[in-house]
Amino acid sequence: MRASDTGRDNGSRNRRIAGLGFGGMLLVALLSGCDVGAAFGGFGWPQGGITPQSQRMYDLWIGSVVAALVVGVFVWGLIFWCVIRYRKRGEELPPQTRFNMPMEVLYTVTPVLVVCVLFYYTAIVQTDVDRISKDPDVTVEVVAFKWNWQFNYLAEPGEDAQVLASTIGSTDEIPLLVLPTGQKIRFEETSRDVIHSFWVPELLFKRDVLPGSARNVFEVTIDTEGRYVGRCAELCGTYHSMMNFELVSVSPERYQQFLAAKQAGQSTPEAMATIGFTGDDRFAVTTEPFETKRDNNNFNGSQAEGTGR
Numbered sequence: 198m199r200a201s202d203t204g205r206d207n208g209s210r211n212r213r214i215a216g217l218g219f220g221g222m223l224l225v226a227l228l229s230g231c232d233v234g235a236a237f238g239g240f241g242w243p244q245g246g247i248t249p250q251s252q253r254m255y256d257l258w259i260g261s262v263v264a265a266l267v268v269g270v271f272v273w274g275l276i277f278w279c280v281i282r283y284r285k286r287g288e289e290l291p292p293q294t295r296f297n298m299p300m301e302v303l304y305t306v307t308p309v310l311v312v313c314v315l316f317y318y319t320a321i322v323q324t325d326v327d328r329i330s331k332d333p334d335v336t337v338e339v340v341a342f343k344w345n346w347q348f349n350y351l352a353e354p355g356e357d358a359q360v361l362a363s364t365i366g367s368t369d370e371i372p373l374l375v376l377p378t379g380q381k382i383r384f385e386e387t388s389r390d391v392i393h394s395f396w397v398p399e400l401l402f403k404r405d406v407l408p409g410s411a412r413n414v415f416e417v418t419i420d421t422e423g424r425y426v427g428r429c430a431e432l433c434g435t436y437h438s439m440m441n442f443e444l445v446s447v448s449p450e451r452y453q454q455f456l457a458a459k460q461a462g463q464s465t466p467e468a469m470a471t472i473g474f475t476g477d478d479r480f481a482v483t484t485e486p487f488e489t490k491r492d493n494n495n496f497n498g499s500q501a502e503g504t505g506r
């Protein structure tokens with residue numbers, strides 16, 4: 198009897214050690230920067246963020262999913278263990294127990310702890326992503342209107358700041374938002390009419406653009422040079438889905454040249470040519486102007502001629 202008890206003790210101790218070992222390995226893997234997410238396609242999180250902020254949000258997501266999987270595997274294990282260990286073996290009714298107080302406390306306290314840990318890391322990352330610095334390197338005012346964008350490069354933060362240069366989109370031309378890499382960029386948003394939403398998918402970030410005195414402000418640093426489509430992410434009316442712009446990230450030197458060219462009176466395509474974009478590259482390459490299908494007698498192709506609308 199005593200021998201079998203000892204055997205059971207050894208078995209459970211071994212299992213405990215194995216469990217600790219697995220948990221330790223997982224922790225080491227996570228802490229050593231092993232990118233578990235990359236092996237699983239980001240667990241559904243969009244890949245290819247171009248800012249440190251997007252990387253932090255990605256890490257939070259991967260950490261949360263891994264934690265959820267660890268809990269999930271443990272719970273599934275318990276379920277299957279119960280199903281097999283306590284399956285029906287005869288007609289005799291098993292001993293009927295009412296409750297187990299330590300268990301009750303455990304499965305009340307554990308989820309609360311899990312929520313606290315998730316909340317803690319979410320609050321840290323969110324505060325970090327929303328942080329506004331005192332001295333951004335570049336401030337750009339994003340003005341949204343039905344159905345296009347204007348980008349004003351400001352001398353300093355604040356709605357009364359001097360506008361150094363400006364780019365506005367039209368039916369024929371997609372507006373380009375040229376910005377430098379490796380610098381703190383502040384976006385200050387305002388709308389001329391309804392609520393829009395500024396969204397560049399590669400920033401993994403969007404924020405509503407509100408009319409009136411409410412001015413949403415956020416900051417990012419762009420790591421990589423490239424050209425990325427930007428969109429309106431708030432249903433704002435007829436041409437909402439076509440309210441596109443393009444983010445062009447270039448080196449800080451080229452950005453300064455672009456800004457100087459704009460300040461010297463060049464149009465945006467001319468300033469793009471000044472910093473080395475030629476031919477069609479002077480215009481947006483990730484999206485193109487849309488056909489409004491409007492003429493004197495026709496509104497969006499839906500009205501009969503002469504209805505006066």
Ligand SMILES: [Cu+2]
Binds near residue numbers: 392429440
């Ligand atoms: Cu919009």
